[in-house]
Amino acid sequence: MLCPEVWRFQAPVHEILEKIGTIDRKKPKKNVIVNGIRSHHFNQMITIILPDVTSIPPTLETILADSDHYLVRNISLQSLVARPFIEGFIKRGKFYAVSFRTRLDTEDCVVVTPGGTLVLHLNKETYQTLGLEGRVSQFARKRNSKYVVQIDLKTLQPETKHYERIRKCLSRETLGRFDLQITWTPPEACNSTDSSATICPSSVASYFAEALAGELEPTAVKVELMPTVVKVHQEYGLKVPEFSLIEQPGKEYCSAGELIEYMGMLALSCDTEEEEYLNSYDFSGDRVEIGNAKVMHWKGFFTTAHVESVYRALLGALERESHVPWLGMYVHGFSDSPISFGMRENYFHTDGDNSFAVVVNPKEEYLWYQLVGNNKLPK
Known part of the structure; x- marks a missing residue:
């Protein structure tokens, strides 16, 4: 050759x-x-x-x-639309998340922006079985091999059909679970007497470690400190x-x-x-x-x-x-x-x-x- x-x-x-x-x-x-x-x-x-x-x-x-952050392993994306999480971390402060060691061209990738938008970058097979509305990636228009789905977490209203549909779709086995790198910036306190002034950025790690303990597979979800x-x-x-x-x-x-x-x-x-x-x-x-x-x-x-x-x-x-x-x-x-x-x-x-x-x-x-x-x- x-x-x-x-x-x-x-x-x-x-x-x-x-x-x-x-x-x-x-x-x-x-x-x-x-x-x-x-x-x-x-x-x-x-x-x-x-x-x-x-x-x-x-x-x-x-x-x-x-500036240390956390790695949450084997998490289901439906955990990101849970009401306590949205109220405690999406609507208060700025939450960042990006999928860990996933390849954008061949695998499903996820991010959560500080503005509260969940962005899914999915393969064609995953998107077609997910049931959520999205668009073709601008880099895959000829083959329609990659799709982008965006969900505004701040506007989700619990106990509505739209909310239940999103939660059900994000829990599908075809989507699977992800390893997410996360970090959270607490809300700025207006004055020293504000209770939010005592909130620690590590609270988000404690939430995932404790709140997900009640899942069917509690040992599957792990939270690691990433210095x-x-x-x-x-x-x-x-x-x-x-x-x-x-x-x-x-x-x-x-x-x-x-x-x-x-x-x-x-x-x-x-x-x-x-x-x-x-x-x-x-x-x-x-x-x-x-x-x-x-x-x-x-x-x-x-x-x-x-x-x-x-x-x-x-x-x-x-x-x-x-x-x-x-x-x-x-x-x-x-x-x-x-x-x-x-x-x-x-x-x-x-x-x-x-x-x-x-x-x-x-x-x-x-x-x-x-x-x-x-x-x-x-x-």
Whole structure:
């Protein structure tokens, strides 16, 4: 068998959204970065890159200390429409769930958005036996092999025919049971005397562990703590690209794509030296020689509030480290999540990539770099 000429294969095409500007603190509702972060609900990894700093600021080092999530194994989806669960966790606070280690292109996948929408991404066989109304996936229109069903949990009214029908359909054996990664953000207390101020995020784990104990198979449902994995490393002797929105005479700046690519190489500890003949890397534009760069990774399940808190801490660090050329943050979503930004259906024919990066310099000039699948079938 002849080996294929892999060097002729075209790289997967993505939709790239670049936005540049200056942070306007007087108009928080028009903040491009914050609005972008809040539209991406399911985040698997956060990486920050801090060039030319002596140490990672304590605020950044501990910002995600309480970001552990839970894994609920072998749960029936009818548990998500139970009245106590909807009243206690869907209508109060923000509940996130995503199916664990399921493949979007070949298996049934599930998410629950913080807005209270249950999204099912189902194979044709499962959908046809389920009995719920949905639509064909935009990536499977020719073969009708995948279907999407959305259920607004907040509007379900118990003791109605519609509610009973949904509950019955979600309990069908053809749908089976799922392993769900979950996390819950309690409702914000209006004042210190509010009883909700004492609610712990782990209450959702206690609910599933206790409320499901009365099922026919109580030993089948298990709740596990999933700690956030943290990794820190340092790169030495670097010449990083400059980032500025104002062009200066005699200076040349690299493109946005080159800057994000360089950040990725630092995050992966790649060798950026130009002397290597077989495996070299170069970018256009001027460079700034620095001593080192600190890189910190968090891997787990992060809500929009977690990512936003990292971004706010990054801005705080930038005010204290005004000598740095820039600071960067990279956030990667779940490749097999049914949705990516907003309620947009996730692309799965190539890599399911849905991620974004943020770069900010001491002048509070920013770069927002968003990467998603191109929503087109491969030829």
